[in-house]
Amino acid sequence: MSRLLALFLxxxxxxxxxxxxxxxxxxxxxxxxxxxxxxxxLFTLGVTRWAALRxxxxxxxxxxxxxxxxxxxxxxxxxxxISAASFLGISAMMFLNGYDGLLYALxxxxxxxIILFLIAERLRNLxxxxxxxxxxxxLEQTPVRLTSxxxxxxxxxxxxxxxxxxxxxLIELLFGIDYLYAVMLVGVxxxxxxxxxGMLATTWVQIIKAVMLLFGTSFMAFMVLKHFGFSTEAMxxxxxxxxxxxSAIMAPGGLLSNPIDAISxxxxxxxxTAGLPHILMRFFxxxxxxxxxKSVFYATGFIGYFYLLxxxxxxxxxxxxxxxxxxxxxxxAIIGGxxxxxxxxxxxxxxxLFLGFISAVAFATILAVVAGLALSGASAVSHxxxxxxxxxxxxxxxxxxxxxxxxxxxxxxxxxxxxxxFESQNIAFLSGLVLAIxxxxxxxxxxxxxxxxxxxxxxxxxxxxSGLVSAIVxxxxxxxxxxxxxxxDKALFPYSNPALFSMSLAFFSAWLxxxxxxxPRAAHERGRYxxxxxxxxxxxxxxxxxxx
Amino acid sequence: MSPQDIELIHQHPDFIQLVRRKQKLYWSxxxxxxxxxxGFVLLVAFSPSTLGQSLSGGVTTVGMLVxxxxxxxxxxxxGFYVYRANNVxxxxxxxxxxxxxR
Numbered sequence: 001m002s003r004l005l006a007l008f009l010x011x012x013x014x015x016x017x018x019x020x021x022x023x024x025x026x027x028x029x030x031x032x033x034x035x036x037x038x039x040x041x042l043f044t045l046g047v048t049r050w051a052a053l054r055x056x057x058x059x060x061x062x063x064x065x066x067x068x069x070x071x072x073x074x075x076x077x078x079x080x081x082i083s084a085a086s087f088l089g090i091s092a093m094m095f096l097n098g099y100d101g102l103l104y105a106l107x108x109x110x111x112x113x114i115i116l117f118l119i120a121e122r123l124r125n126l127x128x129x130x131x132x133x134x135x136x137x138x139l140e141q142t143p144v145r146l147t148s149x150x151x152x153x154x155x156x157x158x159x160x161x162x163x164x165x166x167x168x169x170l171i172e173l174l175f176g177i178d179y180l181y182a183v184m185l186v187g188v189x190x191x192x193x194x195x196x197x198g199m200l201a202t203t204w205v206q207i208i209k210a211v212m213l214l215f216g217t218s219f220m221a222f223m224v225l226k227h228f229g230f231s232t233e234a235m236x237x238x239x240x241x242x243x244x245x246x247s248a249i250m251a252p253g254g255l256l257s258n259p260i261d262a263i264s265x266x267x268x269x270x271x272x273t274a275g276l277p278h279i280l281m282r283f284f285x286x287x288x289x290x291x292x293x294k295s296v297f298y299a300t301g302f303i304g305y306f307y308l309l310x311x312x313x314x315x316x317x318x319x320x321x322x323x324x325x326x327x328x329x330x331x332x333a334i335i336g337g338x339x340x341x342x343x344x345x346x347x348x349x350x351x352x353l354f355l356g357f358i359s360a361v362a363f364a365t366i367l368a369v370v371a372g373l374a375l376s377g378a379s380a381v382s383h384x385x386x387x388x389x390x391x392x393x394x395x396x397x398x399x400x401x402x403x404x405x406x407x408x409x410x411x412x413x414x415x416x417x418x419x420x421x422f423e424s425q426n427i428a429f430l431s432g433l434v435l436a437i438x439x440x441x442x443x444x445x446x447x448x449x450x451x452x453x454x455x456x457x458x459x460x461x462x463x464x465x466s467g468l469v470s471a472i473v474x475x476x477x478x479x480x481x482x483x484x485x486x487x488x489d490k491a492l493f494p495y496s497n498p499a500l501f502s503m504s505l506a507f508f509s510a511w512l513x514x515x516x517x518x519x520p521r522a523a524h525e526r527g528r529y530x531x532x533x534x535x536x537x538x539x540x541x542x543x544x545x546x547x548x
Numbered sequence: 549m550s551p552q553d554i555e556l557i558h559q560h561p562d563f564i565q566l567v568r569r570k571q572k573l574y575w576s577x578x579x580x581x582x583x584x585x586x587g588f589v590l591l592v593a594f595s596p597s598t599l600g601q602s603l604s605g606g607v608t609t610v611g612m613l614v615x616x617x618x619x620x621x622x623x624x625x626x627g628f629y630v631y632r633a634n635n636v637x638x639x640x641x642x643x644x645x646x647x648x649x650r
Contacts, residue, residue, distance in 0.1 A: 099599075102615045103592065110585040110618070113625045117574040117581070121633075236607040250609040251600025252592045259593040266589045290638065293630055300626045304619040311615075531554050537567060538557070538641055540648070541549060 029176040032356025033363075037175070040208075040364050041189065047204045051197035058397040061198035061404060062129040062379050063284040066543070068203060070291040074298025076203045077282050079210030080372055081108060081273070081299070082306045084365040085166060087213065090307070091342040094314025095322065098239070098249025101314055105307040107269030112303065115274050116296035122450045122536040123283045124292040128543045130376075131280040131442065132384045135449045138528035140457040140521065142389050147464045149384040151441040152277040154468065155434055156377035157414070159276075160370060162430040164419030167366040173336045174343065174359040183419040186366060191412035193371045194378065195405040199285060202375050206368040212361045214306060216346070220358075221309040223349035224316030232312070239318040249318070261495050268499030272435030275442035278369075278376035289539050317341045320348045374411050381407035433475055440467030440502035448510050450536060453529040456514045456522040463510025470505045474498035553648070562644040570637055577629055584621060588614065 059065050068076070086108070093101030127133040132148035164183055171182035193201050228235040240247045273279060283292045321327050321334070321344045329335050334344070346358035382404035387395040395403075445464045448455045475481055477493035495501075514522070535541045549557075557563050591598060599611030 099609075099611055099615075102612075106585070106588070106615060106618055109622055110581065113581045113622050113629075114578055116626050116629060117578045233606050233608050236612070240607050247607065248600075250607060251611050252596040257593060257596070259590065262589045262593040263586065266586060270585065290634070293633055297626045297630045301623050304623050308616065308619055311612075530558060531549055534549070534554060534557050534563070537570065538563070538644060540557070540645060 030174060030356060030359060032352055033175055033359035034356075036356050036360035037363050040212075040360055044193070044201075044205050044208065044364075044367075047208070048193050048197035048201040051201035051204065055196075055198040055200055058129070058383075058400050058404075060200065061401050062375075062383065063281070064198070064200040064203055066285060066287050068285040068291075068295075070286060070294025071298050072203070072207060073282055073286050073291065073295035075210045075302065076206040076285075077279065077295060077299035078302035078306070079206040079213070079365075079368055080276075080279055080282070081303050082210065082213055082365075083163075083369045084170065084362050085163075087217070087310070087365065088170070088339045088342050088362065090310050091314040091317060091345075092338045092340075094311065095317050095341045096338055097253050098243065098245065098315070098318075099251055100253045102307075102311060103252065104269070105310060107266055108273060109300070109303055109307060110266075111270040111273040112296060112300040114270060116293065116300070118447070118451075119274050119280075120283055120292045120296050121289040121539075123280060123446075124286065124289045125536045125539045125542040126450070126532065127284055129281075129284060129383045130379050131277060131446055132380070132388075135445055135460060136388075137449065138525050138532050139449070139455070139460055140525075141392075143457055143461050145384040145388050147461045148442070148445075149380040149389075151464055151468065152380035152384075153377055155275070155438045155442065156277055156373045156380070157411075157418075158430055158437070159278075159434045160373045160377070160411070160415045161418045161422055162434065163366055163370050163373070164415050165422050167363075167370070168419055168423065170339075170366070171363055173340065174362060179423060180420065183416055186370060187412045187416035187419070189367055190370045190374050190415070191409055193367075194375045194408045199281075199375060202368075202371045203282075203285060205364075205371060209361065209364040209368040210302070213365060214302065216354075216358050216361050217306060217309045217313065219354070220342075220345060220349055221312040221316075224312050224320065224345070227316070227320065227349075235312070235315055235319070239315045242323050243318050249315075258495070260500065261497060264495055264497040264500035267503060268436040268439050268497050270439075271443045271503065272437075272439035272499070275438030275440075275446065276435075277380065277438075277442065278372040280442075280446075281372075281376050281379065288542065313342055313345060317345045321345050324348065370415070374408055374415070377411050378404045378407040433471075436475065436497055436499045436502065437468065437471045439499045440471040440506050444503060444506040444510055448507070450532075452514075453526055453533075454514050455510060456517040456519075456525050458517045458519075458522070459510045459512075459514025462513040463506050466509040467502055467506030471498050471502035474502055557644070557648055560644060560648065562640060562647065566637065566640045566644060569640070570633075573629065573632055573637070577625055581622065581625055584618060588618060 055061050057065070090101050090105050093104060123131065123134055126137050130148070130152070132145050132152070135148050136144040164186060167186050168179045168183040171177055172179045175182070177185070193205055224235065228238065236250060240249060243249050286292050286295055321341050327335055327344045334340060343355065343358055343362070347355040382400050386403045387393065387400045441464050444467060445460045448463070449460060474493050475498050477491060478496055478498065479491040480496055482488050482491045599609060599614060601610045602608070603610055603613055
């Protein structure tokens, strides 16, 4: 891990010319937002206390005892996807480039039906706490768990750093709280939710926030439509009339203009989602495959609905925020940077009180997502590394949960430190990178372990590692890092997204090192596929919900 | 499951039927979704002007409608899958489980 981070610190240290928040001046405290956020925190701490009383076994801690319904889990999954990054980021992209913002949204959404058809039910039928349970089902525990835990921690930590830095900047801007305190507050609350309330609290915090965000965005979209007499045509006409790019914002622009880049980004977004450990973990919180299936149906509906609202928010903001000089500073730039347009729109349609609400929701969103990330990272440490690898399955549930709580605390401290270290660094590419890495490291091996009889331990480990190494190397050599961050003249790897190449390489190496594996162990592992296949198809023998 | 159980289920006509139906369902739906999404991505890459055409003489473009339709289709496909799985696959699965439990 440390070597990996050193690899990233190196290029990142070179960046000083970018900061998400445009103005460094101290801002007044926003009391509406702080008041509403305090209500949210008090309420969620109450939920955490309630959840803590119900969290007794390891199954409670990791998966809320498998007792969530499909609808609840669907909301929680939707909550993980409609993060602050997508709410603020996609609406900002639409504000700046129009249609291109929609391309991003569609990539994330299109992955969900595939997850439903190919992943969700088998995952639920085969696994218990982590996706490594599934990959190591018929393979050798130690090497496969080590690799999967490594993949989980890499993805979770990178995602966490991206979220922490974004959170600190955002909270500084919205609430007027100092960056240092903002990051510490996020870290402390995250650790609190996870260590005391486990998955039950984490899921409910996510559900509460998802409802708040869906409600807030619906209200914004409604007010925008009302402003345009409930005519999207009038809204688009207004937007093209005032936008600097004119009617070009209604069609695809520069993004995805290169076919290879387009496919690579599409693959990364589609299958990256299916490799995110905190998302995969959610499938173990429901009682059986049927509920897992229902949860994706609801999640797809909520995510799709949310992205449709964002079209209205983004294009509405072009008119209602873009043309209002009070949202621009002396140089004509949007106050607080491009990512703030959705927040400004909240004020434009609902006044200061609603601005406070949306600010509080944005904070809540970050908290809910980082809590899920911390829990998935902690599970990889306590379940995969400690209980299965170090103790060979001999650890008691109490010991396992204690390690998990300690791991959460360590991840929390690490996240705060990294958040402070990376404060003024350009980490925008990190969140895109996370999906590409997840698509290359976790997804191919997970998919092959469930669908291909021939996968052996050697193939799984080497496939996963080659996906990780190639994704990172290609990204460092790509324009985003090699040119923009390290200031070389020309990128050695011409495409902005490595997923097409690194994912293919991961699949290829997993295949190659499996078919050439003639060891008796490999033969044994292939022989165990049939039993796994029957369980994945029928659910016979799958772990059920724990009774309370 | 003992090796005998595995062999029993594996040879069971209901299991063979279940596997066939389930695989047909998920592979065909996955293919449809991949074709829709990557068809769209390739259209964006090769012929963005198609998507930039006016839908009915106004400002709203074909691409905007296509985007909204893809969101709708993604949701509809998941809905169709859940409906088929609940009403066709699950009863078969239950039957198989009961027969094998005996």
